Amino acid sequence: xxxxxxxxxxxxCMSFGAGASAAAAELQLPKDLPPYGxxxxxxxxxxxxxxxSNGMTVWIVADAEGAPKANFVLAVRxxxxxxxxAANGLSSILAGTIDEGTKSRSAIQIAQEQQSLGASLGAGxxxxxxxxxxxxxGSNAGKILQLLGDIARNPTFPDAEVNLAKMNALQALKAxxxxxxxxxxxxxxxxxxxxxxxxxxxxxxxxxxxxxPQSLRELHAKRFRPDRALLVVTGRVDAAEILxxxxxxxxxxxxxxxxxxxxxAAPTAVPRKxxxxxxxxxxxxSIRLGRPAFAAQDPQLYKxxxxxxxxxxxxxxxxxxxxxEDKGYxxxxxxxxxxxxxxxxxxxxxxxxxEVTGAAITEFNRELQRMIDEPVGAAELERSKRYLAGVxxxxxxxxxxxxxxxxxxxxxxxxxxxxxxxxxxxxxxTAADVQGVARRYFSPxxxxxxxxxxxxxxxxxxxxxxxxxxxxx
Amino acid sequence: MTxxxxxxxxxxxxxxxxxxxxxxxxWKLPVKTHTLENGLTVVVSEDHTxxxxxxxxxxxxxxxxxxxxxxxxxxxFEHMMFQGTPTAPKGVFxxxxxxxxxxxxxSTRADYTNYIESAPVSALEPILWLEADRMKTLDFxxxxxxxxxxxxxxxxxxxxxxxxxxxxxxxxxxxxxFSKWENAHDGYGSFEDLESANLGDVAAFHRDYYGxxxxxxxxxxxxxxxxxxxxxxxxxxxxxxxxxxxGTDPSEPLNTAEKRESQTDALAQxxxxxxxxxxxxxxxxxxxxxxxxxxxxxxxxxxxxxxxxVKGRQVAVAVQGGYNWPLGNAWDFSGPALLTVLILHRPDxxxxxxxxxxxxxxxxxxxxxxxxxxxxxxxxxxxxxxVSGMEPFLSRADALxxxxxxWGDAGMLNQIPGWIGAVTSADLQRVVGTYLTKQNRVVxxxxxxxxxxxxxxxxxxxxx
Numbered sequence: 001x002x003x004x005x006x007x008x009x010x011x012x013c014m015s016f017g018a019g020a021s022a023a024a025a026e027l028q029l030p031k032d033l034p035p036y037g038x039x040x041x042x043x044x045x046x047x048x049x050x051x052x053s054n055g056m057t058v059w060i061v062a063d064a065e066g067a068p069k070a071n072f073v074l075a076v077r078x079x080x081x082x083x084x085x086a087a088n089g090l091s092s093i094l095a096g097t098i099d100e101g102t103k104s105r106s107a108i109q110i111a112q113e114q115q116s117l118g119a120s121l122g123a124g125x126x127x128x129x130x131x132x133x134x135x136x137x138g139s140n141a142g143k144i145l146q147l148l149g150d151i152a153r154n155p156t157f158p159d160a161e162v163n164l165a166k167m168n169a170l171q172a173l174k175a176x177x178x179x180x181x182x183x184x185x186x187x188x189x190x191x192x193x194x195x196x197x198x199x200x201x202x203x204x205x206x207x208x209x210x211x212x213p214q215s216l217r218e219l220h221a222k223r224f225r226p227d228r229a230l231l232v233v234t235g236r237v238d239a240a241e242i243l244x245x246x247x248x249x250x251x252x253x254x255x256x257x258x259x260x261x262x263x264x265a266a267p268t269a270v271p272r273k274x275x276x277x278x279x280x281x282x283x284x285x286s287i288r289l290g291r292p293a294f295a296a297q298d299p300q301l302y303k304x305x306x307x308x309x310x311x312x313x314x315x316x317x318x319x320x321x322x323x324x325e326d327k328g329y330x331x332x333x334x335x336x337x338x339x340x341x342x343x344x345x346x347x348x349x350x351x352x353x354x355e356v357t358g359a360a361i362t363e364f365n366r367e368l369q370r371m372i373d374e375p376v377g378a379a380e381l382e383r384s385k386r387y388l389a390g391v392x393x394x395x396x397x398x399x400x401x402x403x404x405x406x407x408x409x410x411x412x413x414x415x416x417x418x419x420x421x422x423x424x425x426x427x428x429x430t431a432a433d434v435q436g437v438a439r440r441y442f443s444p445x446x447x448x449x450x451x452x453x454x455x456x457x458x459x460x461x462x463x464x465x466x467x468x469x470x471x472x473x
Numbered sequence: 474m475t476x477x478x479x480x481x482x483x484x485x486x487x488x489x490x491x492x493x494x495x496x497x498x499x500w501k502l503p504v505k506t507h508t509l510e511n512g513l514t515v516v517v518s519e520d521h522t523x524x525x526x527x528x529x530x531x532x533x534x535x536x537x538x539x540x541x542x543x544x545x546x547x548x549x550f551e552h553m554m555f556q557g558t559p560t561a562p563k564g565v566f567x568x569x570x571x572x573x574x575x576x577x578x579x580s581t582r583a584d585y586t587n588y589i590e591s592a593p594v595s596a597l598e599p600i601l602w603l604e605a606d607r608m609k610t611l612d613f614x615x616x617x618x619x620x621x622x623x624x625x626x627x628x629x630x631x632x633x634x635x636x637x638x639x640x641x642x643x644x645x646x647x648x649x650x651f652s653k654w655e656n657a658h659d660g661y662g663s664f665e666d667l668e669s670a671n672l673g674d675v676a677a678f679h680r681d682y683y684g685x686x687x688x689x690x691x692x693x694x695x696x697x698x699x700x701x702x703x704x705x706x707x708x709x710x711x712x713x714x715x716x717x718x719x720g721t722d723p724s725e726p727l728n729t730a731e732k733r734e735s736q737t738d739a740l741a742q743x744x745x746x747x748x749x750x751x752x753x754x755x756x757x758x759x760x761x762x763x764x765x766x767x768x769x770x771x772x773x774x775x776x777x778x779x780x781x782x783v784k785g786r787q788v789a790v791a792v793q794g795g796y797n798w799p800l801g802n803a804w805d806f807s808g809p810a811l812l813t814v815l816i817l818h819r820p821d822x823x824x825x826x827x828x829x830x831x832x833x834x835x836x837x838x839x840x841x842x843x844x845x846x847x848x849x850x851x852x853x854x855x856x857x858x859x860v861s862g863m864e865p866f867l868s869r870a871d872a873l874x875x876x877x878x879x880w881g882d883a884g885m886l887n888q889i890p891g892w893i894g895a896v897t898s899a900d901l902q903r904v905v906g907t908y909l910t911k912q913n914r915v916v917x918x919x920x921x922x923x924x925x926x927x928x929x930x931x932x933x934x935x936x937x
Binding site: 027029030032033034035036037038039040041042043063065066067068069107108111112114115116117118119120135136137164167168171172174175177178179180281282283284314315316321324325326328329330331351352353382383386387389390391393394396397398399400 | 499500522523524525560561562563564565567568569571572573574575576577591592593594595596597598599602603606619620621622623624626627628630631632634635636637695739740741742743773774775780783784787790791817819820849850851853854856857860861863864865866867
């Protein structure tokens with residue numbers, strides 16, 4: 001969400017506490033500890049679904065109570081993965097400049113109108129979808145939707161705004177390149193996805209400079225069309241009134257020309273790559289390991305969610321417990337699957353001090369192998385499922401998160417009902433399912449490894465194979 | 474798919490302000506408080522829209538009052554709170570909270586330290602039991618201390634030493650702006666001080682600052698207030714109050730001469746400059762005006778500095794900052810605070826050009842005031858931010874507990890709308906004229922090392 005065009009550089013700050021829970025044996029719980037109470041039913045969002053005559057999909061989840069706030073996501077198919085490689089950044093610059101002027105509003109008018117509506121509006125490009133989102137005071141819901149509609153349908157991409165956005169994108173790229181995490185992620189994507197668009201999205205000075213107001217206008221005309229668009233509205237809104245405004249705002253929008261083609265499926269297996277990115281004077285090594293996995297519609301996703309939470313979810317995950325709470329190597333170690341419309345990956349990560357770079361990789365491998373060799377115990381499995389169900393409840397307390405989740409499902413090619421059925425599907429996962437996921441995706445010999453760190457740590461990597469040293473991006 | 478779950482830290486919570494306008498958007502929080510005989514105060518706000526609860530236990534101790542020679546200790550201690558107790562050994566806390574469907578965290582700030590959980594309401598009783606258990610005593614073991622000393626050092630490496638800019642806009646700015654050790658020292662701590670911490674320090678800190686009388690519990694969500702009070706009484710009622718050492722007075726007058734510093738950054742590639750001014754103290758009649766001014770200057774893309782520096786003059790790449798930024802907001806502090814601006818600027822613009830541009834924007838407000846339409850817009854936006862900031866039960870519980878701990882009145886949150894609504898253009902002018910002066914300002918410009926090295930020969934050549 002763009003408010004101040006903040007850079008991720010400054011997001012970090014003080015303190016995530018600590019956490020613990022023994023990785024190996026089951027702990028004896030204190031005898032006086034009261035038990036959990038009875039579970040209350042998980043609320044399932046009631047989605048009011050409509051299709052406008054021009055093919056546009058509209059989903060409304062209206063609440064009678066809760067925060068006096070309305071949330072909107074307008075999603076269209078097509079994102080960064082569709083950018084021509086020489087123009088990487090095109091989709092993200094489109095998202096960054098779509099609210100910098102429309103046929104009837106200047107950039108400053110748009111910014112000021114957001115303030116006066118108590119709204120916050122922004123756009124973003126994912127691999128497979130582009131979204132324009134807004135949230136604001138519920139009493140202004142209709143007006144916020146009209147503003148959103150104007151921005152999505154009528155952006156002008158003024159020359160001056162596009163040029164400024166490009167200049168700032170160049171600086172933002174430089175700022176990102178200074179971060180070890182950025183270097184690690186770029187190399188990780190290349191290692192896992194190879195030549196597939198998910199692996200080749202890295203922006204360069206030249207690719208940013210290739211973007212022009214004209215190329216943005218052409219992309220917008222091609223990508224923003226009602227038959228490939230979804231509007232989700234959630235929060236304290238009047239569903240009938242919102243539908244009326246949605247029809248008024250988008251009803252006369254027409255699809256023109258040929259839509260963007262689907263990108264090919266990403267690989268599900270690749271030869272592992274071992275990559276070292278030297279970063280002089282780095283006081284930590286950023287370690288990423290992983291491999292390609294499955295696309296978002298794959299039903300093994302629920303099994304994978306349970307497996308990832310046991311291995312590397314939150315403070316209770318085995319990696320966190322081992323690398324942080326037992327060894328003190330790192331501030332945090334995690335693992336997760338990521339899945340997009342046409343493919344996905346498994347990955348694990350930690351930033352560790354230089355001396356323990358090799359030792360940390362050994363522990364990653366040990367925990368991966370243990371997931372393969374030993375079925376997870378009943379108590380740990382149950383905790384993991386309850387944790388996932390609780391996180392689901394926590395996230396969906398926020399009606400804005402419900403809107404983004406529904407838009408995400410749509411972009412991924414999944415039915416919206418998947419959201420409400422999440423908890424039940426997670427509950428059905430067994431220890432054998434988890435071990436199946438581990439056997440298929442956790443084999444240490446199949447993980448690509450990316451390490452960004454001081455040149456001196458290269459010595460510690462030799463034990464794991466021959467690393468290819470690549471220059472920083 | 475589940476991303477790695479992380480809490481938005483306190484810094485991200487944009488709890489700002491409210492104005493009373495459109496009736497439907499006024500969100501008066503129900504607030505009930507109860508104080509146990511041992512001094513523990515409980516604040517409850519019911520909300521039955523989700524079958525969950527948010528819990529925040531706030532202790533009235535933070536970095537400002539950690540012992541001298543022990544920089545970073547309040548934060549290291551926070552980590553020790555997760556290392557187990559004699560009855561619930563290391564691991565039990567997380568296992569029970571996460572196994573109950575909960576998420577948890579803690580954070581350390583200048584004036585308080587908080588411990589937070591959000592979970593299905595079915596996990597509330599075990600959570601309260603665990604919080605009471607670690608309020609009573611901890612497992613003061615050398616292995617746990619060594620482990621967390623290592624972990625905190627990794628935290629500092631990942632957030633400071635291995636990052637461009639290294640949080641200079643927090644730690645170095647505070648060192649330059651403040652004179653008293655309490656306010657000026659690095660709250661993350663030096664490695665030397667962190668390594669010197671011993672178990673005696675940990676036990677004394679717990680005894681002195683972690684008793685029930687120095688704490689507040691906020692509970693928000695799917696529970697009746699009376700039930701919540703009864704549960705807290707049940708699990709915390711038997712804990713005795715403990716004497717809390719009297720602290721020193723951290724207050725400081727405004728500065729009378731500008732201070733500047735130049736730094737080079739081995740990791741950064743884009744130059745940055747940070748400015749800070751000593752800001753109104755808690756409860757000052759200028760506090761609400763400073764909150765509004767902060768938003769007017771840098772709150773969003775219509776703000777004066779964004780429009781003036783990124784868009785208009787095109788000297789800046791990004792603007793951020795605020796009142797009590799980056800570790801809090803306009804209302805959640807009790808000791809001295811700053812108004813800070815951090816700017817990443819274009820390499821072809823000098824830090825001086827950035828500072829001059831900011832001065833021009835401030836002078837404009839000082840001379841012309843702020844027109845009624847702009848002021849109304851900013852207040853509306855602050856009202857919306859208030860609603861967003863309070864939407865998660867956990868954020869609401871934390872805000873209520875902090876308000877009770879720092880203001881002695883959780884209900885102050887419901888007053889903020891009125892305070893913000895009353896701010897006038899003249900108030901903004903007065904605040905600019907009083908606080909945002911050159912004398913009261915500190916400035917640090919931070920140049921990428923490579924850029925500084927490249928400039929060196931040119932400067933030398935010029936001299937000749």
